[in-house]
Each structure stands twice: as structure tokens, then as C-alpha cells.
Amino acid sequence: MSERFTAASGRTVVSRTSAEELGTLAHIVVDAKRRQVAWLVVGKGRKAVVVPWDEVSAFGPDAIMIADESALKAPRDDREQAAADGKLELIGKRVLSDLGNDLGKVTDVVFDPDSGAIESVAVDQREAPADSLLGAGSFAVIVLEPAQASAG
Amino acid sequence: MPVVTLGGEDVAEIRDVIYSPEAGRVVGLSLNKRGFLAGRRREVLTAETIHAIGRDAVMIADETSLILPENSPPDLGAPPSGRDVTGNQVLTEGGASIGQVKDIVVLTGSNGEVVGYEIDRAAGGTGYIPLPKQLAVSGSALVVPDATKEFIEDDLVGLGAAVDKFRSEPGIQ
Numbered sequence: 220m221s222e223r224f225t226a227a228s229g230r231t232v233v234s235r236t237s238a239e240e241l242g243t244l245a246h247i248v249v250d251a252k253r254r255q256v257a258w259l260v261v262g263k264g265r266k267a268v269v270v271p272w273d274e275v276s277a278f279g280p281d282a283i284m285i286a287d288e289s290a291l292k293a294p295r296d297d298r299e300q301a302a303a304d305g306k307l308e309l310i311g312k313r314v315l316s317d318l319g320n321d322l323g324k325v326t327d328v329v330f331d332p333d334s335g336a337i338e339s340v341a342v343d344q345r346e347a348p349a350d351s352l353l354g355a356g357s358f359a360v361i362v363l364e365p366a367q368a369s370a371g
Numbered sequence: 372m373p374v375v376t377l378g379g380e381d382v383a384e385i386r387d388v389i390y391s392p393e394a395g396r397v398v399g400l401s402l403n404k405r406g407f408l409a410g411r412r413r414e415v416l417t418a419e420t421i422h423a424i425g426r427d428a429v430m431i432a433d434e435t436s437l438i439l440p441e442n443s444p445p446d447l448g449a450p451p452s453g454r455d456v457t458g459n460q461v462l463t464e465g466g467a468s469i470g471q472v473k474d475i476v477v478l479t480g481s482n483g484e485v486v487g488y489e490i491d492r493a494a495g496g497t498g499y500i501p502l503p504k505q506l507a508v509s510g511s512a513l514v515v516p517d518a519t520k521e522f523i524e525d526d527l528v529g530l531g532a533a534v535d536k537f538r539s540e541p542g543i544q
Contacts, residue, residue: 251378315375318480319425356379361430364480 222278222332224310232261235276236287242268244283246308249328249337251355256335259283260302261291267303269294278332306357314342316364317353325360374402374429377422381405382434383412390475390485392456392508397475397483399443400429415440421482460512461490461500463519468493469500472513476530486534490523498523499530501537516540 230244242263250257258269274290275283285291294300301307314322323343330337337349340362347362354361374383383402391398400421402412414437422430431437461469470490476499478484485502492498500515501522507514518540522533 315379315428315430316425317377317430318423319375319428319430320479321427354376354378356376356381358373358381359375359379359428361375361377361379 220332221329221338224328224330225326227278227283227332228310231282232259232270233282233284234287235284239288241285241288241291246305246310247328247330248302248307249309249352249355251352251361254337254349254352256330256337258299258302260305260308263291267305268292269299269302272335275335278335301357307355309340309355309360312355313359314340314347315359315361317361318364320364322347322362322365372427372429373405374400374416374431376431376433376436378433380434382431382437383414384409385429386411388475388477389415390456392506392513395485395502395506397424397477397485402437412437413440414438415443417443418483423480424477424483426479456488456508456513459508459510461488461519462512462514463517464514465517467520469515469520469523470494470498473497476527487530492523496525498525499527499533500524501530501534503538 224247227244228246232241232244234241242261245260245262245267247256248258256272258271261268261270268291270285270290274285276286277284294303309325309328312325314325316322325340325342327341329339339349340347340352351363372385373381375381384405386401386403388397389399398418400416404410404412420436422432456472459472470492472488473491474489475485476487476489478486487499487501490498490500500519503516522537524530524533
């Protein structure tokens with residue numbers, strides 16, 4: 220089973236211990252080097268908090284379950300702050316190849332909801348495989364330059 | 372054009388290209404800070420630390436690729452004057468003027484190989500000439516092989532093919 224960032228956005232985040240609704244998923248931040256979901260950014264009223272992927276007990280089709288409210292962390296460093304501010308949101312971000320060419324914008328990201336592994340990144344009408352992902356920063360997502368059309 | 376790390380952060384903006392006409396390549400870039408009204412950055416990029424120059428961005432590994440001029444090769448720290456080829460007259464070995472240099476054309480995807488010049492043609496209009504790997508430059512004029520005349524292109528698209536053909540001509544290297 221694969222999950223898409225666009226489909227998961229807005230999903231309710233629920234505490235497993237209290238069954239209370241803790242917020243809704245604003246967006247997902249990836250660790251490009253490990254090709255993994257790094258954090259979920261959860262909107263809670265007007266504030267955004269981050270949940271490290273390790274604290275997610277189940278990324279279900281109808282709700283995202285976390286142990287309890289203590290998993291919601293206020294941003295602790297610059298990168299987490301940037302994440303909470305929405306600067307690391309992938310959807311809509313420009314995509315540059317490692318050779319410095321603009322390839323379009325991220326339209327979706329496909330990942331495995333069990334492991335958090337990134338499977339592919341949709342760039343406009345194309346799919347970039349996860350292993351071509353080099354970086355995801357506040358300015359751009361960097362992927363390997365797609366190979367020129369070749370036989371075989 | 373922005374300077375972007377492979378991690379996806381924009382760290383600087385190109386201010387100027389430091390070019391070595393003798394070597395036919397960009398030896399480095401001087402930089403501005405990013406953002407509106409941002410000033411000059413002291414650090415420079417050397418060709419060795421540039422991952423690639425593309426159509427839309429210059430890619431570097433990370434911020435450690437930016438080095439202070441005092442730590443960079445002498446060519447870059449204090450570029451000799453006369454490095455600016457724009458305005459130079461382009462003469463063939465036979466002594467005919469083809470035109471004046473308007474701009475340099477860098478091979479995209481490389482870390483700064485210059486493959487041609489945009490010129491104001493002596494005959495009028497803009498043209499693109501392929502460059503041999505090396506050529507003589509004086510600071511006011513540069514000398515290109517006679518065969519260059521046959522390879523003046525009207526646009527950049529034509530230049531790409533012309534460079535390969537030109538460099539495979541006998542006697543051109």
C-alpha cells in the first residue's frame with residue numbers, strides 16, 4: 220500500500236491513549252538523504268508543531284495515530300522551525316536537477332505509510348524515482364538530471 | 372542566477388563570471404547575497420567547487436564550497452585586468468574581423484567550459500561563434516582560426532552542433 224502526500228494532507232491526528240483529536244496533518248517533511256519521511260507538521264489551532272516519524276504509531280487511512288500529546292514537539296532548531304513555518308513543504312516546490320536545470324514543480328510524493336520510505340516524487344507530469352532524490356531544502360528539491368531518452 | 376546547494380538551499384546569486392580566455396573556461400564566480408537589495412558576498416566559487424552550471428541555477432555541494440578570496444587561487448583572488456573579453460575584436464588568423472564579443476556562452480551541465488562567444492557581427496546583427504579549446508587573447512582582440520567564419524550561427528541552438536563539428540575540423544583543437 221502506498222500513500223500520497225496530497226491525499227494525506229488534512230488527515231486527523233489522534234492520541235492513542237486518550238483518543239483525543241490533537242490536530243490535522245498540515246504537510247510532511249522528508250529527509251532526502253535517507254529517502255524517508257522525517258516529520259509530520261501538524262496544525263493545532265493556529266500553531267504548527269512537529270512530530271518525528273518515529274513517534275507515529277500508525278499512519279492509517281482515516282487517522283494518524285500517535286502515542287499521546289507529548290509526541291507533539293515545538294520546533295527545537297532552525298530546520299524544525301523552517302518545517303513548522305511551512306518552508307519545507309514539498310508540494311508546489313520548484314525542482315532543480317543536479318546539473319542546474321529547472322524541471323518543474325513537485326505535484327505529489329508517494330511513500331510507504333508503514334515504513335515512511337519515499338517511493339517516488341511526481342514532478343509535473345513525470346515521476347522521479349526516490350533514488351534520484353538528492354536534497355529537499357527551503358529553496359528547491361534537487362533530483363538527478365533525468366537520463367536523455369535512449370534506446371533500451 | 373541563483374547558487375543552490377544539492378540540499379536545496381539557495382545561498383547566493385551570481386554577481387560576475389571570472390573567465391580565463393586563454394583556458395577557454397570559467398575559473399570562478401563572484402557572488403551577491405540572495406534577496407532584494409542584498410549586498411556583495413565576499414566569498415567566491417572556484418570552478419573546482421562548482422558542481423554544475425545549468426540553465427536555471429549554479430549547483431554546489433554545500434556552503435563549504437564558498438571560499439574566501441584570500442584562500443582561493445591567485446587568478447580568482449585578484450583577477451588581472453584585461454580578463455573581460457566583452458568588446459574585444461574577433462580577428463581571424465587571416466586578419467579579417469568577424470565582429471566584437473558581446474557575451475560568453477557556457478556549456479550547461481559542465482562546471483564552466485566556455486564553448487562559444489556571442490558577437491556583434493561586423494556584417495551586422497548578432498551571431499554565435501564556436502571556440503577552439505585554446506586561442507590567443509591580448510585584452511583588446513582575440514584571434515580565431517580562419518575556419519571560424521564558416522561556423523557563425525544565428526542562434527544558440529545552432530551553436531551546440533557547430534561546436535562539435537568545428538572542433539573535429541582538421542587543424543583545430
